[in-house]
Amino acid sequence: MAAENQDNLMKRNLATSWTRVSPTLAAFVRSKITSLHDAEDVIQEVAIAFADSFERSYNKTPLIPWVLGIARHKVADYYRAKGSTPIQFDDETLKHVVAAFDDIQDEMETIRNALDECMAKLQERPRHMVTMRYLRDMTVVDISERFGMSCNAVYVMLHRIRESLAKCIQHKTHLRLRIS
Amino acid sequence: MREPYKLIQLYLSQRLTDNEMATLSAWIAADPEHARIFARHCVLHSSIRNHLQEEDLKVTLQLYGESQSPDTNNSLADTDAIGRELILDTGQSEDEGTISMIKVRAERQLQAFLAEQEQLRHEQQALQLRGRFGLNEWCEYLRDVTGRIATLMTGGARNFVRAWIFASIVLLLVLVIHGQYHQRVVATIVQEVDTVWAYTPKSRLLRPGRLELKKGHAQLQLKNNVEILIEAPCEFRLRSLKKLSLTEGVLTAKVPPQVHGFTVKTPSAKVVDRGTEFGVRVGRSGSTLTAVFDGRIQLSGAHKSRESRERSVLVVENQQAQTSAAGKLTGDVQTLEWEHGFLRTWQEVLYRPRVSGQCQVLAQKPTSLELDELESSSHVFVFLEQANLRLASDWGVATILPGPIDLKSDPNFYDVITAQTRMDCYMIHFDPETSLDGEIERSQCRATIGFPRPILGLITTTDRLIQSDPLFGDPSIAYPTGNRGIEPGTEKKPQQITISKDLKSLNLDLAAGKHIDQIRVLIAAADMSYEK
Numbered sequence: 001m002a003a004e005n006q007d008n009l010m011k012r013n014l015a016t017s018w019t020r021v022s023p024t025l026a027a028f029v030r031s032k033i034t035s036l037h038d039a040e041d042v043i044q045e046v047a048i049a050f051a052d053s054f055e056r057s058y059n060k061t062p063l064i065p066w067v068l069g070i071a072r073h074k075v076a077d078y079y080r081a082k083g084s085t086p087i088q089f090d091d092e093t094l095k096h097v098v099a100a101f102d103d104i105q106d107e108m109e110t111i112r113n114a115l116d117e118c119m120a121k122l123q124e125r126p127r128h129m130v131t132m133r134y135l136r137d138m139t140v141v142d143i144s145e146r147f148g149m150s151c152n153a154v155y156v157m158l159h160r161i162r163e164s165l166a167k168c169i170q171h172k173t174h175l176r177l178r179i180s
Numbered sequence: 181m182r183e184p185y186k187l188i189q190l191y192l193s194q195r196l197t198d199n200e201m202a203t204l205s206a207w208i209a210a211d212p213e214h215a216r217i218f219a220r221h222c223v224l225h226s227s228i229r230n231h232l233q234e235e236d237l238k239v240t241l242q243l244y245g246e247s248q249s250p251d252t253n254n255s256l257a258d259t260d261a262i263g264r265e266l267i268l269d270t271g272q273s274e275d276e277g278t279i280s281m282i283k284v285r286a287e288r289q290l291q292a293f294l295a296e297q298e299q300l301r302h303e304q305q306a307l308q309l310r311g312r313f314g315l316n317e318w319c320e321y322l323r324d325v326t327g328r329i330a331t332l333m334t335g336g337a338r339n340f341v342r343a344w345i346f347a348s349i350v351l352l353l354v355l356v357i358h359g360q361y362h363q364r365v366v367a368t369i370v371q372e373v374d375t376v377w378a379y380t381p382k383s384r385l386l387r388p389g390r391l392e393l394k395k396g397h398a399q400l401q402l403k404n405n406v407e408i409l410i411e412a413p414c415e416f417r418l419r420s421l422k423k424l425s426l427t428e429g430v431l432t433a434k435v436p437p438q439v440h441g442f443t444v445k446t447p448s449a450k451v452v453d454r455g456t457e458f459g460v461r462v463g464r465s466g467s468t469l470t471a472v473f474d475g476r477i478q479l480s481g482a483h484k485s486r487e488s489r490e491r492s493v494l495v496v497e498n499q500q501a502q503t504s505a506a507g508k509l510t511g512d513v514q515t516l517e518w519e520h521g522f523l524r525t526w527q528e529v530l531y532r533p534r535v536s537g538q539c540q541v542l543a544q545k546p547t548s549l550e551l552d553e554l555e556s557s558s559h560v561f562v563f564l565e566q567a568n569l570r571l572a573s574d575w576g577v578a579t580i581l582p583g584p585i586d587l588k589s590d591p592n593f594y595d596v597i598t599a600q601t602r603m604d605c606y607m608i609h610f611d612p613e614t615s616l617d618g619e620i621e622r623s624q625c626r627a628t629i630g631f632p633r634p635i636l637g638l639i640t641t642t643d644r645l646i647q648s649d650p651l652f653g654d655p656s657i658a659y660p661t662g663n664r665g666i667e668p669g670t671e672k673k674p675q676q677i678t679i680s681k682d683l684k685s686l687n688l689d690l691a692a693g694k695h696i697d698q699i700r701v702l703i704a705a706a707d708m709s710y711e712k
Contacts, residue, residue: 026229107220111220115228176217
């Protein structure tokens with residue numbers, strides 16, 4: 001009975017810890033892998049490794065650095081399997097990045113809520129482009145053909161859309177996203 | 181050196197060079213706030229996907245009418261939010277009662293979710309054991325009912341009732357399957373411009389059924405990635421992922437290689453794709469013109485006669501074929517004539533002018549517009565110089581009004597196109613050919629050019645054309661520096677430019693001599709703004 005209670009408690013802790021880290025993990029992995037479907041596969045692999053090692057590491061290691069450490073290896077495995085070596089941060093920079101993700105944990109919800117409002121303001125055409133890129137995971141080449149634009153123009157448009165959203169979120173939340 | 185913000189955007193697009201990565205790394209390491217800004221951008225990038233996935237899920241649930249039990253999760257975000265509230269230390273003191281309420285709510289939602297999962301698992305097991313849709317239980321119930329009825333009847337009546345009940349079950353199953361089949365989504369409206377639908381679709385997700393586009397253009401994508409570009413007026417019916425009926429109007433279809441046998445049926449023809457891009461135009465009479473831009477199609481008539489149905493032709497790239505309203509193939513397969521004006525891409529929808537008369541649209545920009553470089557005595561040329569240009573400062577123009585333009589008097593600037601206005605710029609060019617002995621053919625050209633959006637301004641004088649070249653022209657084109665504007669006409673050489681009532685078309689009657697005639701046309705750009 002006691003063992004069963006202990007087991008349930010560990011499962012509950014796993015679930016709540018995962019709820020806490022998954023937005024950060026998604027942000028980290030999606031920034032490193034262009035294909036969003038592939039990114040989600042990698043996130044699932046991280047989830048499995050996280051669950052496997054949870055019992056022995058829980059409360060012994062800070063949560064965010066630990067899961068991002070797993071993610072870093074899984075991303076490296078992904079690129080190794082693809083036969084490519086993308087340009088990545090060095091270890092020193094990665095430490096700053098991981099620390100920053102840990103710092104902004106409390107801001108995730110705020111950014112998401114502000115984004116919901118800001119996305120509602122997007123006009124039709126940029127919304128289409130964003131839907132193609134982020135929901136349908138279309139490549140820039142496919143999007144450029146669909147819109148009749150060059151690939152570079154599509155990249156520029158996506159950058160500008162993110163810039164608009166960043167400006168909107170900064171205005172609503174006073175969190176610094178713009179570099180002035 | 182690129183700005184840090186641009187480096188972050190390049191990072192998110194996986195387009196950084198080694199040097200740029202080093203610059204970004206140094207910037208991140210220089211200040212913890214820089215690293216946090218970087219992390220926030222990664223969160224934004226990721227959250228866009230989450231937002232769109234949640235929206236997509238809500239639409240799907242609405243469409244399929246999922247019922248919401250009060251005890252189940254109403255929103256994934258809701259549970260997440262509660263989870264975060266539970267876990268995160270916000271650093272503020274919270275009312276204990278509130279915390280307790282949040283915990284109880286989260287606990288209830290978790291239990292309800294686990295109970296749902298358990299229920300689903302049991303149901304799936306039961307389905308596997310007992311067969312689909314609980315068919316066995318239903319059959320047992322019906323056997324029971326028919327058994328009771330049978331005890332009250334004689335032998336013949338018993339058999340009749342059993343047969344009737346069996347037929348009813350079969351009919352009901354057919355109706356249910358048919359209904360389910362027609363409820364599924366087969367296509368999405370990807371983009372549309374200036375559209376007016378006879379019956380506005382309830383959402384961008386389209387099910388099999390009839391659609392009528394009265395105005396504008398729309399691009400659909402079927403679930404199997406077939407792309408359909410529709411031009412109004414157009415009436416059609418989506419039948420399935422591989423079948424579409426076109427009653428009247430124009431469409432072009434781009435079929436990916438993995439889709440075999442995509443078919444467009446018209447009142448007079450049946451077009452079966454064999455790996456291709458093609459256009460179909462159905463006239464009011466029902467006659468059909470089919471043009472193939474890439475690949476090939478199998479075309480057969482829809483005439484009742486077996487001979488017509490059996491006689492089918494293969495139409496390949498750069499060919500066209502016609503069927504009469506009666507559904508018979510008329511004539512042989514011919515070389516494609518481009519004045520049929522199919523629009524093949526969304527870019528053409530947005531930018532390609534519609535011309536009639538002595539005018540040719542250039543798909544590629546010329547390298548030079550100097551005298552004798554782009555000559556024709558039989559038609560004028562029109563092409564897009566720049567798209568989506570944002571005006572840096574105000575630009576004076578003569579007021580655009582329907583009717584003929586006064587070419588005799590000096591154009592005063594009664595109107596201003598204000599700074600920040602977005603527009604597309606076109607060039608109309610007329611340069612008659614010079615014969616070998618240096619004589620210019622005195623040519624008269626009449627044409628009508630329709631632009632996709634209203635005209636904001638016309639530049640017709642040499643001075644203003646030269647002045648506007650750096651602003652509106654294409655830097656890759658060599659523009660003439662000599663006389664190139666539109667002169668007032670004479671009795672012998674009439675010249676007239678007339679603007680249509682809707683301000684979207686120009687009617688040209690030009691007589692060129694030894695000089696070039698050019699008109700620069702500024703029209704409103706397609707809507708490109710990002711924020712309301």
